[in-house]
Amino acid sequence: MITAPPPGYLLVVEDSDEDFATVLEAARAAGLRHEIRRATSGDECLRVLGDNDHQRRANPILVLLDLNTPRGDGRDALRSIRQDERFRALPLVVLTTSSNPLDVDYCYAAGANAYHTKPVSYPAHLQTLREIFDYWLTRVALPAAP
16 A cells, blocks of 8 residues: 655556556555646646746656657657656656567667566456555655756
8 A cells, every 4th residue: 555655646658448458457556645636648747847837846756667659659758758858866666568689689788777567457456556656656765856
């Protein structure tokens, strides 16, 4: 159970409605109280991160990034995020169907904090997401907002 979440929002880059629904289910099961924003492409991810939300003082605290999205894939988004000074320390977790070692190597070299291959079964996918939320939102110290 997430008891003292840091302020901010979770950005999920996921083009699959089914996989995004699994993220929402895992967030509910984990007791996550953050706003969850969705982007369906790498380009949209960059637009969401680029939007200033000074009125609500909301900053991203974690990005879950699918690699294989239309209109600017996750690889492009990862590279752009890490080139932006504001987001260099933002935790970025790749969660994708690709288990290709070239993708794994690329993502870590480009600055991903973790790489997970999406499990095929729904229960395993749900458990992986709960573990990601537990680790990144309760067990580690996150950097100050950009």
